[in-house]
Amino acid sequence: MKIATYNVNGVNGRLAVLLRWLREAEPDVVVLQELKAPQEKFPETAIRDLGYDAIWHGQKSWNGVAMLSRVGEIHETRRGLPDDPDPAQSRYIEAAVNGILIAGLYLPNGNPRPGPKFDYKLKWFDALIAHAASLFDSGLPVVIAGDFNVMPTEADVYKPERWREDALFAPEVREAFFRLTGQGWTDALRKIHPDETIYTFWDYFRNAYGRNAGLRIDHLLLSPSLTARLVDAQVDRDVRGWDKTSDHAPVWIALSDEKPSRGKKR
Protein backbone atom coordinates (compact mmCIF):
# COMPACT_ATOMS: atom_id res chain seq x y z
CA MET A 1 0.00 0.00 0.00
CA LYS A 2 1.38 3.34 -1.08
CA ILE A 3 0.46 6.45 0.91
CA ALA A 4 1.56 9.91 -0.22
CA THR A 5 1.49 13.51 0.88
CA TYR A 6 1.64 16.37 -1.58
CA ASN A 7 1.37 20.10 -1.08
CA VAL A 8 -0.09 20.98 -4.48
CA ASN A 9 -0.01 24.77 -4.02
CA GLY A 10 -3.34 25.38 -5.75
CA VAL A 11 -5.36 22.27 -6.66
CA ASN A 12 -6.94 23.94 -9.70
CA GLY A 13 -3.93 25.94 -10.85
CA ARG A 14 -1.80 22.77 -10.68
CA LEU A 15 -4.46 20.26 -11.67
CA ALA A 16 -2.63 19.02 -14.77
CA VAL A 17 0.46 18.30 -12.67
CA LEU A 18 -1.56 16.57 -9.96
CA LEU A 19 -3.38 14.34 -12.47
CA ARG A 20 -0.19 13.44 -14.30
CA TRP A 21 1.48 12.52 -11.04
CA LEU A 22 -1.49 10.41 -9.93
CA ARG A 23 -1.43 8.53 -13.23
CA GLU A 24 2.31 7.94 -13.12
CA ALA A 25 2.86 7.26 -9.41
CA GLU A 26 -0.41 5.44 -8.75
CA PRO A 27 -0.53 6.11 -5.01
CA ASP A 28 -3.29 4.29 -3.12
CA VAL A 29 -4.03 7.06 -0.64
CA VAL A 30 -2.97 10.72 -0.92
CA VAL A 31 -3.28 13.65 1.42
CA LEU A 32 -3.15 17.03 -0.28
CA GLN A 33 -2.40 20.44 1.17
CA GLU A 34 -2.81 24.02 0.01
CA LEU A 35 -5.83 23.43 -2.18
CA LYS A 36 -6.34 27.21 -2.27
CA ALA A 37 -9.91 26.57 -3.33
CA PRO A 38 -13.30 26.95 -1.67
CA GLN A 39 -15.28 23.80 -0.87
CA GLU A 40 -17.34 23.99 -4.07
CA LYS A 41 -14.33 24.42 -6.37
CA PHE A 42 -12.56 21.15 -5.65
CA PRO A 43 -11.93 19.28 -8.95
CA GLU A 44 -13.80 16.20 -7.81
CA THR A 45 -14.79 14.89 -11.25
CA ALA A 46 -11.27 14.95 -12.72
CA ILE A 47 -9.93 13.10 -9.69
CA ARG A 48 -12.80 10.63 -9.63
CA ASP A 49 -12.18 9.89 -13.32
CA LEU A 50 -8.77 8.54 -12.31
CA GLY A 51 -10.42 6.15 -9.89
CA TYR A 52 -10.06 8.08 -6.65
CA ASP A 53 -12.66 8.77 -4.00
CA ALA A 54 -12.05 12.07 -2.24
CA ILE A 55 -12.94 14.09 0.79
CA TRP A 56 -11.79 17.66 1.20
CA HIS A 57 -11.90 20.59 3.53
CA GLY A 58 -11.71 23.68 1.39
CA GLN A 59 -11.21 27.35 2.09
CA LYS A 60 -11.29 30.39 -0.13
CA SER A 61 -7.84 31.57 -1.27
CA TRP A 62 -5.69 29.82 1.30
CA ASN A 63 -4.99 26.50 2.98
CA GLY A 64 -7.34 23.60 2.27
CA VAL A 65 -6.65 19.87 2.71
CA ALA A 66 -7.96 16.72 1.06
CA MET A 67 -7.68 12.94 1.09
CA LEU A 68 -7.90 10.67 -1.95
CA SER A 69 -8.23 6.89 -2.01
CA ARG A 70 -8.40 4.26 -4.69
CA VAL A 71 -8.36 1.38 -2.21
CA GLY A 72 -11.70 1.64 -0.54
CA GLU A 73 -14.06 3.98 1.16
CA ILE A 74 -12.82 6.99 3.10
CA HIS A 75 -14.40 6.99 6.54
CA GLU A 76 -13.93 10.52 7.76
CA THR A 77 -13.23 10.77 11.48
CA ARG A 78 -12.71 14.51 11.80
CA ARG A 79 -11.90 17.78 10.08
CA GLY A 80 -10.14 20.41 12.13
CA LEU A 81 -8.25 19.64 15.34
CA PRO A 82 -9.83 19.42 18.76
CA ASP A 83 -9.29 22.87 20.30
CA ASP A 84 -8.26 24.22 16.91
CA PRO A 85 -6.92 27.73 17.54
CA ASP A 86 -8.68 29.04 14.40
CA PRO A 87 -11.31 26.71 12.93
CA ALA A 88 -11.77 29.06 9.96
CA GLN A 89 -8.44 27.83 8.60
CA SER A 90 -8.78 24.44 6.87
CA ARG A 91 -5.65 22.62 7.89
CA TYR A 92 -6.57 19.16 9.16
CA ILE A 93 -8.51 16.18 7.86
CA GLU A 94 -8.58 12.64 9.22
CA ALA A 95 -10.12 9.39 8.02
CA ALA A 96 -9.90 5.63 8.22
CA VAL A 97 -9.02 3.98 4.90
CA ASN A 98 -8.32 0.34 4.31
CA GLY A 99 -7.63 -0.37 7.97
CA ILE A 100 -5.35 2.62 8.59
CA LEU A 101 -6.18 5.89 10.30
CA ILE A 102 -4.74 8.69 8.20
CA ALA A 103 -4.32 12.30 9.27
CA GLY A 104 -3.55 14.94 6.66
CA LEU A 105 -2.31 18.32 7.86
CA TYR A 106 -1.03 21.67 6.75
CA LEU A 107 0.78 23.22 9.67
CA PRO A 108 0.94 27.04 9.69
CA ASN A 109 4.03 28.60 8.18
CA GLY A 110 4.54 30.92 11.15
CA ASN A 111 6.54 33.71 9.55
CA PRO A 112 7.36 36.37 10.44
CA ARG A 113 8.94 35.41 13.73
CA PRO A 114 8.33 36.74 16.27
CA GLY A 115 4.72 37.78 15.82
CA PRO A 116 1.11 36.61 15.95
CA LYS A 117 1.56 34.18 13.05
CA PHE A 118 4.41 32.50 14.86
CA ASP A 119 2.35 32.32 18.06
CA TYR A 120 -0.45 30.74 16.03
CA LYS A 121 1.93 28.15 14.64
CA LEU A 122 3.01 27.12 18.14
CA LYS A 123 -0.60 26.97 19.34
CA TRP A 124 -1.58 24.85 16.37
CA PHE A 125 1.39 22.58 17.00
CA ASP A 126 0.34 22.15 20.64
CA ALA A 127 -3.20 21.22 19.59
CA LEU A 128 -1.75 18.69 17.15
CA ILE A 129 0.54 17.20 19.77
CA ALA A 130 -2.36 16.78 22.18
CA HIS A 131 -4.50 15.08 19.54
CA ALA A 132 -1.63 12.93 18.30
CA ALA A 133 -1.16 11.61 21.82
CA SER A 134 -4.69 10.27 21.83
CA LEU A 135 -4.21 8.77 18.36
CA PHE A 136 -1.02 7.10 19.49
CA ASP A 137 -2.62 5.78 22.66
CA SER A 138 -5.46 4.26 20.65
CA GLY A 139 -3.00 1.63 19.47
CA LEU A 140 -4.45 1.85 15.98
CA PRO A 141 -2.25 1.88 12.88
CA VAL A 142 -1.91 5.61 12.22
CA VAL A 143 -0.13 7.81 9.67
CA ILE A 144 0.17 11.54 10.32
CA ALA A 145 1.20 13.08 7.03
CA GLY A 146 1.46 16.50 5.50
CA ASP A 147 3.30 19.76 5.23
CA PHE A 148 4.63 20.36 8.74
CA ASN A 149 6.54 23.51 7.78
CA VAL A 150 9.41 22.31 9.99
CA MET A 151 12.89 21.15 9.11
CA PRO A 152 13.62 18.85 12.06
CA THR A 153 17.43 18.88 11.85
CA GLU A 154 20.34 20.61 10.14
CA ALA A 155 20.45 17.73 7.69
CA ASP A 156 17.08 18.87 6.41
CA VAL A 157 18.16 22.35 5.27
CA TYR A 158 20.49 23.31 2.44
CA LYS A 159 21.95 26.15 4.49
CA PRO A 160 21.09 25.86 8.18
CA GLU A 161 22.78 29.08 9.32
CA ARG A 162 20.53 31.07 7.03
CA TRP A 163 17.36 29.63 8.56
CA ARG A 164 18.07 29.77 12.30
CA GLU A 165 15.68 32.63 13.01
CA ASP A 166 13.05 31.49 10.53
CA ALA A 167 9.70 30.11 11.69
CA LEU A 168 10.43 26.84 9.83
CA PHE A 169 13.64 26.11 11.69
CA ALA A 170 13.45 28.06 14.95
CA PRO A 171 14.30 26.16 18.15
CA GLU A 172 10.69 26.35 19.40
CA VAL A 173 9.25 24.56 16.37
CA ARG A 174 11.99 21.96 16.14
CA GLU A 175 11.41 21.29 19.84
CA ALA A 176 7.69 20.91 19.13
CA PHE A 177 8.41 18.48 16.30
CA PHE A 178 10.53 16.31 18.58
CA ARG A 179 7.96 16.56 21.35
CA LEU A 180 5.55 15.06 18.82
CA THR A 181 7.82 12.32 17.50
CA GLY A 182 8.88 11.65 21.11
CA GLN A 183 5.44 10.16 21.68
CA GLY A 184 6.74 7.22 19.63
CA TRP A 185 6.13 8.22 16.01
CA THR A 186 8.63 7.29 13.30
CA ASP A 187 9.72 9.79 10.65
CA ALA A 188 9.38 7.40 7.69
CA LEU A 189 11.55 9.21 5.15
CA ARG A 190 14.41 9.59 7.64
CA LYS A 191 14.06 5.98 8.72
CA ILE A 192 14.62 4.78 5.15
CA HIS A 193 17.29 7.42 4.40
CA PRO A 194 19.18 7.93 7.67
CA ASP A 195 22.13 9.86 6.24
CA GLU A 196 21.00 11.13 2.89
CA THR A 197 20.44 14.75 1.96
CA ILE A 198 16.84 14.59 0.92
CA TYR A 199 14.46 17.50 0.37
CA THR A 200 10.75 17.86 -0.33
CA PHE A 201 10.56 21.58 -1.12
CA TRP A 202 12.52 23.99 -3.32
CA ASP A 203 11.38 27.58 -3.58
CA TYR A 204 10.70 29.28 -6.89
CA PHE A 205 13.46 31.85 -6.44
CA ARG A 206 16.91 31.83 -7.91
CA ASN A 207 16.75 28.38 -9.44
CA ALA A 208 16.53 26.72 -6.03
CA TYR A 209 15.58 23.38 -7.58
CA GLY A 210 18.44 23.49 -10.09
CA ARG A 211 20.87 24.26 -7.25
CA ASN A 212 19.21 21.71 -4.96
CA ALA A 213 18.74 24.46 -2.38
CA GLY A 214 15.91 22.63 -0.68
CA LEU A 215 14.17 21.92 2.58
CA ARG A 216 12.66 18.78 4.06
CA ILE A 217 9.36 19.93 5.51
CA ASP A 218 6.81 17.34 4.29
CA HIS A 219 6.70 14.34 6.59
CA LEU A 220 4.95 11.04 7.18
CA LEU A 221 4.92 9.91 10.80
CA LEU A 222 4.07 6.30 11.56
CA SER A 223 2.71 4.54 14.60
CA PRO A 224 4.69 1.44 15.71
CA SER A 225 2.57 -1.17 13.94
CA LEU A 226 2.99 0.70 10.65
CA THR A 227 6.70 1.26 11.20
CA ALA A 228 6.99 -2.53 11.29
CA ARG A 229 5.39 -2.61 7.84
CA LEU A 230 7.49 0.19 6.30
CA VAL A 231 9.34 -1.08 3.22
CA ASP A 232 10.12 2.14 1.34
CA ALA A 233 9.85 5.93 1.49
CA GLN A 234 10.76 8.31 -1.32
CA VAL A 235 10.38 11.80 -2.72
CA ASP A 236 9.07 12.05 -6.27
CA ARG A 237 11.64 14.73 -6.91
CA ASP A 238 11.25 14.91 -10.68
CA VAL A 239 7.74 16.30 -10.28
CA ARG A 240 9.30 19.52 -8.98
CA GLY A 241 10.92 19.95 -12.39
CA TRP A 242 7.66 19.77 -14.36
CA ASP A 243 6.00 22.81 -15.94
CA LYS A 244 3.57 24.76 -13.77
CA THR A 245 4.51 22.63 -10.80
CA SER A 246 4.16 23.10 -7.06
CA ASP A 247 7.17 24.23 -5.04
CA HIS A 248 6.78 20.96 -3.09
CA ALA A 249 7.36 17.44 -4.41
CA PRO A 250 5.18 14.46 -3.47
CA VAL A 251 6.50 12.20 -0.71
CA TRP A 252 5.33 8.62 -0.26
CA ILE A 253 5.72 5.48 1.77
CA ALA A 254 5.18 1.84 0.83
CA LEU A 255 3.77 -0.49 3.46
CA SER A 256 3.78 -4.27 3.30
CA ASP A 257 0.45 -6.02 3.57
CA GLU A 258 -0.77 -6.60 7.06
CA LYS A 259 0.33 -9.99 8.29
CA PRO A 260 -2.69 -12.15 8.90
CA SER A 261 -3.05 -12.55 12.62
CA ARG A 262 -3.61 -15.94 14.20
CA GLY A 263 -7.16 -17.14 14.05
CA LYS A 264 -8.18 -14.37 11.71
CA LYS A 265 -9.42 -15.39 8.31
CA ARG A 266 -8.47 -13.33 5.31
Added chain:
DNA sequence: ATGACTACTTTGAGTAGA
Protein backbone atom coordinates in the same frame (compact mmCIF):
# COMPACT_ATOMS: atom_id res chain seq x y z
C1' DA B 1 18.03 43.51 4.69
C1' DT B 2 15.82 42.86 0.44
C1' DG B 3 14.10 40.49 -3.35
C1' DA B 4 13.93 36.90 -6.43
C1' DC B 5 8.71 33.57 -8.04
C1' DT B 6 3.92 32.03 -8.03
C1' DA B 7 -1.11 31.56 -6.71
C1' DC B 8 -5.05 33.65 -5.37
C1' DT B 9 -8.17 37.58 -5.59
C1' DT B 10 -15.13 41.26 -6.56
C1' DT B 11 -8.29 41.43 -11.93
C1' DG B 12 -4.76 44.40 -9.61
C1' DA B 13 -1.94 45.55 -6.52
C1' DG B 14 -2.13 43.22 -2.13
C1' DT B 15 -1.61 39.02 0.67
C1' DA B 16 0.68 34.83 1.49
C1' DG B 17 3.81 31.41 0.93
C1' DA B 18 8.69 29.29 2.96
